[in-house]
Amino acid sequence: MHKGYAIELANVVKRFGEVAAVDHVTLQIHDGEFFSLLGPSGCGKTTTLRMIAGFEYPSGGELMIHGRPMATVPPHHRPVNTVFQSYALFPHMTVAQNVAFGLKMKRVPRAELGARVQAALDMVRLAGFAERYPRQMSGGQQQRVALARALVNQPEVLLLDEPLGALDQKLRKEMQLELKSLQHRVGITFIFVTHDQEEALTMSDRIAVMNQGKVLQVGTPTEIYERPTCKFVADFIGETNFIEGKVVEQSDEYATIQTPDGLQLRGYTPRPVNLGEAATLSLRPEKARLVLPSHARPDDAFTMPVHVEMITYIGSDTRITVRLNEGRTLDVWEQNTLSTLDRNAYWQPGEAAVLVCPPANALVLTE
Amino acid sequence: MALSSFEREQQRREQRRLMALLAPGMFWLLVFFLLPLLVILVYSFLTNGPRGNLVWQPTLQNYVDLFTQASYVNAYVRSLWISVLTTLFALLLGYPLALFIVKQPPRARLVLLILVLIPFWTNFLVRIYAWQIILANNGLINTTLGTLGLPTLFLLNTEGATLLGLVYGELPFMVLPIYAALDRFDFTLMEAGADLGASKWRAFWHIMLPMTMPGVAAGAVLVFIPTVGQFVVSELLGGAKVDYIGNLIQRLFLRSNPPNWPLGSAMSTVMMVVLLGFILLYFRSTTEEDR
Numbered sequence: 001m002h003k004g005y006a007i008e009l010a011n012v013v014k015r016f017g018e019v020a021a022v023d024h025v026t027l028q029i030h031d032g033e034f035f036s037l038l039g040p041s042g043c044g045k046t047t048t049l050r051m052i053a054g055f056e057y058p059s060g061g062e063l064m065i066h067g068r069p070m071a072t073v074p075p076h077h078r079p080v081n082t083v084f085q086s087y088a089l090f091p092h093m094t095v096a097q098n099v100a101f102g103l104k105m106k107r108v109p110r111a112e113l114g115a116r117v118q119a120a121l122d123m124v125r126l127a128g129f130a131e132r133y134p135r136q137m138s139g140g141q142q143q144r145v146a147l148a149r150a151l152v153n154q155p156e157v158l159l160l161d162e163p164l165g166a167l168d169q170k171l172r173k174e175m176q177l178e179l180k181s182l183q184h185r186v187g188i189t190f191i192f193v194t195h196d197q198e199e200a201l202t203m204s205d206r207i208a209v210m211n212q213g214k215v216l217q218v219g220t221p222t223e224i225y226e227r228p229t230c231k232f233v234a235d236f237i238g239e240t241n242f243i244e245g246k247v248v249e250q251s252d253e254y255a256t257i258q259t260p261d262g263l264q265l266r267g268y269t270p271r272p273v274n275l276g277e278a279a280t281l282s283l284r285p286e287k288a289r290l291v292l293p294s295h296a297r298p299d300d301a302f303t304m305p306v307h308v309e310m311i312t313y314i315g316s317d318t319r320i321t322v323r324l325n326e327g328r329t330l331d332v333w334e335q336n337t338l339s340t341l342d343r344n345a346y347w348q349p350g351e352a353a354v355l356v357c358p359p360a361n362a363l364v365l366t367e
Numbered sequence: 368m369a370l371s372s373f374e375r376e377q378q379r380r381e382q383r384r385l386m387a388l389l390a391p392g393m394f395w396l397l398v399f400f401l402l403p404l405l406v407i408l409v410y411s412f413l414t415n416g417p418r419g420n421l422v423w424q425p426t427l428q429n430y431v432d433l434f435t436q437a438s439y440v441n442a443y444v445r446s447l448w449i450s451v452l453t454t455l456f457a458l459l460l461g462y463p464l465a466l467f468i469v470k471q472p473p474r475a476r477l478v479l480l481i482l483v484l485i486p487f488w489t490n491f492l493v494r495i496y497a498w499q500i501i502l503a504n505n506g507l508i509n510t511t512l513g514t515l516g517l518p519t520l521f522l523l524n525t526e527g528a529t530l531l532g533l534v535y536g537e538l539p540f541m542v543l544p545i546y547a548a549l550d551r552f553d554f555t556l557m558e559a560g561a562d563l564g565a566s567k568w569r570a571f572w573h574i575m576l577p578m579t580m581p582g583v584a585a586g587a588v589l590v591f592i593p594t595v596g597q598f599v600v601s602e603l604l605g606g607a608k609v610d611y612i613g614n615l616i617q618r619l620f621l622r623s624n625p626p627n628w629p630l631g632s633a634m635s636t637v638m639m640v641v642l643l644g645f646i647l648l649y650f651r652s653t654t655e656e657d658r
Contacts, residue, residue, distance in 0.1 A: 053558075053562060054561070055558050055562075074561070076560075076561045076563075080562075081562055081563065082559070082562045084555060084558070084559060086553070086555060088553070088555045088558065088559035089559075090559070090560075090574060092577050092578055101560070101563050101573070102563035102564050105563055105564035105565045149563070150562075150563075153563065153564070
């Protein structure tokens with residue numbers, strides 16, 4: 001196996017009774033990477049993290065940390081530290097004692113210990129809080145104590161289990177950026193578990209999207225969002241419109257599907273498709289445009305005559321629901337680039353329009 | 368901040384309601400608990416008559432006897448010592464048992480908790496007699512040993528038997544408070560400990576034990592205090608060979624001829640003062656935890 005990986009999972013399986021919580025997961029996580037495990041609850045992301053931490057042993061497969069087999073090494077002998085979802089701070093210890101715990105367990109000399117605890121608290125901007133107890137601190141502060149307590153041990157890999165889940169929206173955004181910049185400064189590999197796709201996109205170098213114990217796709221945020229390789233990923237990350245059909249034409253990396261109503265729609269194929277195969281066109285609402293019927297040009301990849309049905313103004317965007325002649329509705333988002341109070345400058349309900357989309361903006365996916 | 372007249376009226380009503388709720392219990396404790404205690408305290412300063420009758424002549428002689436006669440002092444020391452041992456063994460057996468129960472799935476927990484409590488459905492005295500049957504020279508253990516061709520053991524009427532009976536009787540009182548503390552304990556903290564490099568044993572020592580200390584302390588108090596004054600177990604299983612403070616008090620009140628209530632009262636008073644000291648220590652430690 002490759003020595004350059006911080007974490008390597010090869011066909012890792014974890015069964016609880018009959019259920020495979022993690023089903024043949026293979027992952028390579030680079031040194032210094034901010035790597036996210038993203039998926040809905042019960043997808044196996046937390047179990048995967050817990051196996052890396054050592055709280056669960058795999059039922060099968062190989063797990064390596066910097067090339068060393070780890071599958072059955074107990075957690076207290078692993079070079080990783082965890083930030084728990086509930087923080088799991090020791091309530092009977094002060095902040096300083098919490099942070100010092102890992103060093104104490106490793107019998108770090110007292111003089112060095114004090115300095116390292118102080119440095120860790122400085123790093124998370126809690127220098128003045130050393131003598132407080134966790135219960136005297138806010139959720140965001142406890143979160144930072146948990147970070148300091150883990151990072152003070154200089155782990156090879158830091159594991160974060162939905163650490164921002166309990167914070168309110170504003171604090172969450174702040175902590176996202178803070179975590180990201182912290183990771184840059186310390187240069188440690190972060191493995192971040194989350195069910196929040198926006199959070200994963202914001203923070204990660206790479207993301208593994210999981211569902212039902214399997215890794216569906218691994219890629220950069222851009223790849224995951226712009227080139228999802230399956231319907232689940234397209235649906236789970238961001239918003240999208242799905243249109244079902246059959247592949248009627250296929251060339252290079254593009255394919256055309258035909259809907260039951262005879263509409264022909266062309267899009268990019270992240271994975272090869274076969275003629276005649278059932279396929280789905282995924283069209284993100286911000287990637288399509290609405291134009292007046294007279295403005296449609298034949299060189300657009302596809303055009304769909306539609307009627308504007310509902311218009312929702314949300315500040316930065318206007319979200320327009322349009323109805324196809326056959327009855328199905330699609331969402332299209334337009335950025336409000338014009339600053340005007342005159343809503344007549346925009347679409348009106350009932351208006352006829354044409355939805356246009358260049359082929360690179362739509363994806364043809366099979367499952 | 369100044370309270371409005373409405374708020375003050377509300378407070379007064381609230382106080383009256385609390386007093387009404389408190390009154391019956393207060394009355395009960397006053398008449399049936401505090402008053403007898405006062406009687407004992409008064410008796411302890413009186414003189415015993417030649418036929419065991421009370422002579423209303425104040426004296427400190429009872430207390431002087433108590434602290435100067437070796438047999439009395441020894442009884443105190445012995446009682447405290449066997450109570451320490453009982454508490455220790457109950458803790459060493461009770462903590463793992465409570466931990467084992469907490470770790471079970473909910474249904475099994477309930478069953479195990481009921482099993483811990485089942486002995487309470489039978490009278491304590493009966494259960495101690497049962498131990499006699501088990502430990503006796505021709506009892507269960509020795510008959511079994513005999514049929515196996517092994518040498519028999521002298522078990523009943525030893526201090527070991529007393530200790531066994533005490534630990535047996537007091538174990539539930541240790542298990543239950545520790546169970547309650549462990550039930551509230553967040554076991555994620557043990558994972559956090561392991562994650563930070565603590566072996567199972569060190570995580571227990573630095574995290575689980577300190578956090579469940581209130582349960583341990585409560586259990587220790589519940590076991591220690593009744594054990595200091597007990598007389599039944601040492602009488603029935605220990606063969607009344609050595610005197611514990613409870614045996615002495617019982618004898619002075621009920622068995623000696625003539626009885627000596629003043630001395631018995633003095634012994635009770637001293638025992639209560641000692642125990643009160645332990646309880647204060649306990650409260651001190653728990654309130655410090657809460658701070």
